[in-house]
Amino acid sequence: MASWLQIPKNSPFSLANIPFGIISARSASRAVAIAIGDYALNLNTFASSGGFAQLPEIQPHLSVFGQPTLNAFAALGRPVHRQVREYIQNVFRVDTPFPQVLKENAPLQKDALVPLSEVTNHVPMQIGDYTDFYAGLNHAYNVGVLFRGPDNALQPNYKHLPVAYHSRASSVVTSGTPIHRPNGQILANPTATPKVPAFSPCKRLDIELELAAFVSTPNDLGHPVSINNAEDHIFGVVLMNDWSARDIQAWEYVPLGPFNAKNFATTITPWVVLLDALEPFRSAGLEPGDRDSLLPYLREKRAANVYDIPLEVELTNEGGKSSVIAKSNAKNLLYSFPQMLAHHTITGCNMNPGDLLGSGTISGTEPGTQGSILEQTNGKNPIKLADGSERIFLEDGDTVVLRGMAGTEGNYVGFGDCVGKILPAIKLDI
Incomplete structure (x- = not known):
C-alpha cells in the first residue's frame, strides 16, 4: 500500500489504517478527519471542495463530515464506513485512479491536509453511556x-x-x-x-x-x-x-x-x-x-x-x-x-x-x-x-x-x- 504522500515507516497511521477522529485547526470549528502519516485530512473541507465527487454513494450524507462528533457518520453503518475508507485509500495510493482529487490538486491539499502538530484532537464521539x-x-x-x-x-x-x-x-x-x-x-x-x-x-x-x-x-x-x-x-x-x-x-x-x-x-x-x-x-x-x-x-x-x-x-x-x-x-x-x-x-x-x-x-x-x-x-x-x-x-x-x-x-x-x-x-x- 504505497502512497504518493510521504508517510513515515513507523507511523501507526499508514495507508492500511485510515482511522477517524474529530479535529479543530486553523481557527476552524470541529470537523471529522482521518489520520494519515503525519497529517490529518479534514473531511469537511475535503467534501465541500468536491473531494468525494468520485464516490456517489456518500453524496447524500456529506453533511456528517461537518459535525462536531463522529456519531452521525457512525450511524450510517459499516457498509458506508467501508466505502469511505476504501475511497480515501484509493485517493492516497501512489497509483491512485483519482489523481485530480488530491494528488494533483495543490489548493485542496493545502486546505484539507493539516499537519498533526497543528491539530487539536477532541473526544471523537458524544458518549451517552x-x-x-x-x-x-x-x-x-x-x-x-x-x-x-x-x-x-x-x-x-x-x-x-x-x-x-x-x-x-x-x-x-x-x-x-x-x-x-x-x-x-x-x-x-x-x-x-x-x-x-x-x-x-x-x-x-x-x-x-x-x-x-x-x-x-x-x-x-x-x-x-x-x-x-x-x-x-x-x-x-x-x-x-x-x-x-x-x-x-x-x-x-x-x-x-x-x-x-x-x-x-x-x-x-x-x-x-x-x-x-x-x-x-x-x-x-x-x-x-x-x-x-x-x-x-x-x-x-x-x-x-x-x-x-x-x-x-x-x-x-x-x-x-x-x-x-x-x-x-x-x-x-x-x-x-x-x-x-x-x-x-x-x-x-x-x-x-x-x-x-x-x-x-x-x-x-x-x-x-x-x-x-x-x-x-x-x-x-x-x-x-x-x-x-x-x-x-x-x-x-x-x-x-x-x-x-x-x-x-x-x-x-x-x-x-x-x-x-x-x-x-x-x-x-x-
Whole structure:
C-alpha cells in the first residue's frame, strides 16, 4: 500500500489504517478527519471542495463530515464506513485512479491536509453511556488471587458471561488531558475495629491497559443484538486507560462494585480504528469463542474473535526518564467486543451511536506483561524504573503512555499514543 504522500515507516497511521477522529485547526470549528502519516485530512473541507465527487454513494450524507462528533457518520453503518475508507485509500495510493482529487490538486491539499502538530484532537464521539467489561482473564485471575487466593480467584460466573459495570461517560477524556489525583474515602487500616475511613488524596493510583469499542448502529428497546450481527453494530476501536484509585476502590466496592474509584477520569485515544482495518489481525482469544460452556446467544461462529495487537505501557517520571513497564497483547481477552455487545443487549437494553464498551485490563501471564501496576507490585513490591527509582503506584508528575500497533513497517495499524500526566490532588476545604 504505497502512497504518493510521504508517510513515515513507523507511523501507526499508514495507508492500511485510515482511522477517524474529530479535529479543530486553523481557527476552524470541529470537523471529522482521518489520520494519515503525519497529517490529518479534514473531511469537511475535503467534501465541500468536491473531494468525494468520485464516490456517489456518500453524496447524500456529506453533511456528517461537518459535525462536531463522529456519531452521525457512525450511524450510517459499516457498509458506508467501508466505502469511505476504501475511497480515501484509493485517493492516497501512489497509483491512485483519482489523481485530480488530491494528488494533483495543490489548493485542496493545502486546505484539507493539516499537519498533526497543528491539530487539536477532541473526544471523537458524544458518549451517552460507557460500560466497562472485565474480559481480561489474566487480570481477573491476578486480582482475584490478591483478594481471595488462587482457589477462588475467579467467581463462578466469570467464564459464562462478560462481567461488567456501568461507568461514567462525562469524565472520558482524550489523550493528553492531565489527570488530577482524586480525593476520597480511604480505610487506612483494614484490620482495625471498628472500620472508620479517613478522607484524603488517593495514595494507590493505578492504570488499566484496555481497548474500547464505540457502538455505531443502534438497536430498539426490547430487541437484543444477535451475536451473528453484533460486529456490524460496532464502529471501531480505541486504546483506553481506565485510571483506578485502588484504595478508594477497596473501601467502596462492596456490595455494588467500583464507583468513585473509577469515575474521575478515563483516557482514550482520539483516533477510532475501524474494524475493517483490524481484520488482517484477527486471532483466537484465550479460549475459543464458541466453547461449550457458553450459552448459545454468546457463541460466535469463528474462534478468531479478537485481534493480535502488541500493546505496551510507558511511564515517564517528572525528571523526564522513560521506562516501558509492561508489554501485553490484545489477544489476552476471554471475550470479544461482539460478545460484550450481545450480552449487554440480551435483556433488550438499547444501545446508541457513541456508546463506549471497555474491554477490561489486558494482561499476560508472564512478569512484565500485566496491564496494571497493582498486578506487578501486589501493592507492596516496587517495580524499578530506568533511572533507578521505584514505583508501587503512580506518583504526582508521572506521565503514562499506552501504545498499540499491529502489522509491519510501512503498513502499521495503530491508535497513536494514549497519554495522561498525574497532577496533585485538588486541596479541598472540608
